[in-house]
Amino acid sequence: MMPQPPAALADVRALTFDVFGTVVDWRSSVIRESEALGERLGMTVDWAAFADAWRGGYAPAMDRVRHGELPWTRLDDLHRMTLDRLLEEFGISDALDEAERERFNRVWHRLDPWPDSVTGLARLRERYVLATLSNGNVSLLVNMAKRAGLPWDCVLSAELAGHYKRDPEVYQMAARLLDQPPERVLMVAAHQDDLQAAHREGFRTAFVRRPLEHGPDATPDLSVDPIFDLVADDFDDLADRLGLPGGPRS
Amino acid sequence: MMPQPPAALADVRALTFDVFGTVVDWRSSVIRESEALGERLGMTVDWAAFADAWRGGYAPAMDRVRHGELPWTRLDDLHRMTLDRLLEEFGISDALDEAERERFNRVWHRLDPWPDSVTGLARLRERYVLATLSNGNVSLLVNMAKRAGLPWDCVLSAELAGHYKRDPEVYQMAARLLDQPPERVLMVAAHQDDLQAAHREGFRTAFVRRPLEHGPDATPDLSVDPIFDLVADDFDDLADRLGLPGGPRS
Structure with missing residues (x-):
């Protein structure tokens, strides 16, 4: 049967x-790719904390859409807003140009x-x-x-x-x-x-x-x-x- | 290279x-399944003409949506409206009950x-x-x-x-x-x-x-x-x- x-x-x-x-x-995948990026660009960062902070920006960013503070915004673009803020907070804003940021932001497309x-x-x-x-x-x-x-x-x-x-x-x-x-x-x-x-x-x-x-x-x-x-x-x-x-x- | x-x-x-x-x-698939249905229910119909008429109802039905005569209507439901009309026109409306019609209408999900x-x-x-x-x-x-x-x-x-x-x-x-x-x-x-x-x-x-x-x-x-x-x-x-x-x- x-x-x-x-x-x-x-x-x-x-x-x-x-x-x-x-x-x-998502967490292992973002950390692994962030570490490789950090090594390539010579940045010393607590990438686990970075990954957790990036993911941590997710719910508040969606809430801004939910409450009408932002119009409909795709998750890619919410991720990017959070990324730009975190690069400042972690003191590595100068290390990544626009093309690097776009590529890094799409790590969320490459999760295992x-x-x-x-x-x-x-x-x-x-x-x-x-x-x-x-x-x-x-x-x-x-x-x-x-x-x-x-x-x-x-x-x-x-x-x-x-x-x-x-x-x-x-x-x-x-x-x-x-x-x-x-x-x-x-x-x-x-x-x-x-x-x-x-x-x-x-x-x-x-x-x-x-x-x-x-x-x-x-x-x-x-x-x-x-x-x-x-x-x-x-x-x-x-x-x-x-x-x-x-x-x-x- | x-x-x-x-x-x-x-x-x-x-x-x-x-x-x-x-x-x-779509045409061979609809004809083949229609013929099997006809045989099972003992109907003699020109099923190629039936399939062509069913498909022929597609553009006019979409135009009714496009011109606001109908609200947004899924293709399944447009197919069903055309089917009900054709069953009348081909004189076989009494042969198919509601369950048979629903099943037949979904032949468009089963195209080869x-x-x-x-x-x-x-x-x-x-x-x-x-x-x-x-x-x-x-x-x-x-x-x-x-x-x-x-x-x-x-x-x-x-x-x-x-x-x-x-x-x-x-x-x-x-x-x-x-x-x-x-x-x-x-x-x-x-x-x-x-x-x-x-x-x-x-x-x-x-x-x-x-x-x-x-x-x-x-x-x-x-x-x-x-x-x-x-x-x-x-x-x-x-x-x-x-x-x-x-x-x-x-």
Whole structure:
């Protein structure tokens, strides 16, 4: 008998994925490329602190869009605003010309997947439509997928809604474009608030724990909200729990 | 030496594809599935005429949206309006209940690619970002790609612009989402007017001749507008002309 998903998830047809932290390891990737840049340009910087500060600028920058302080601005451009500020704060503003800044800013297009992402997605894709549902802009997500071999059926982005997660419009846009009632869409994320927002729009939810997202010394909140329909340790575990064949443990 | 594209196309980074007729053979696919349905339900109908009439309802239905007579309506729903009318006109309205109509209407999600489409796209994908740019709605294009194995990097649709081709907004939306100036995007289509509209927005253009789109007895206009940057006989020929390795003729 073909393995089956849990009964509550039997009608799910599409999976939507948070990307930064859930599918890709942004922190290690940004640190590694920053270190190489620093070496090439002869800069001595705490690149882990730099990466964390860059990512730390993300939520406040989106809030400026959300509250109307900025018009709709793509994540690439929010990243660039934060980058320019951090180069000043870290005292290395003179070291990078415009071309270097543009190239460095696109490190967010070149993030490496977690070790289980590509194999897990390949298994999940056998049964489900797989779509990103990320705050990254479309071109960022397309470039990332092409480089990393992420087998999306469809690249969906906050950019298409003109709203950033966790605004409800983003989830509603995804269900509408996938032509599925929200209860047939499973949101997959490593962040509780993303899943809670999806749940409020009627999505099913799967929490994938990524304890290393913020580095080996961080102690992220990995607590499980009882509303979550599924909890998994990685994408192969997620595929196992959805009853898909072909896993390393099956 | 790695083969090169023609000089005028050296800066192209992304290819956008018309889908119906250019990538998939809608007519044979619709006729074949219609015949099977007719046999199952005991209907005697000229299914080639039915398929041509169904496709023939496409432009007038889009014009109703374009002229504001209808609000934005997805292609699935335009197809369904045309289907309901044709079932009356062909005298078979009583034979199909609601569930059969819904299933039949989604034959447009189950179209077969031309024989060269999958292999040609795989070669083109080695160098370029490949995106649909179709009037089909996102879910239609995703279902079609999944079934047929079309290796898109990105599914772009008129649905995302709220405008149907050949409205300029559709091409502008594609360049914006791909984050490329239009002259770095090559529109690929079997229809001159699609390429002419893309050209007006600054795209490069490749005409792929599909003499069988309207069946073996049709005599479609295959004339070449001098504005076209490239003319090809199929997707393998297109890959050859763009200097990509790995073709059956290379």
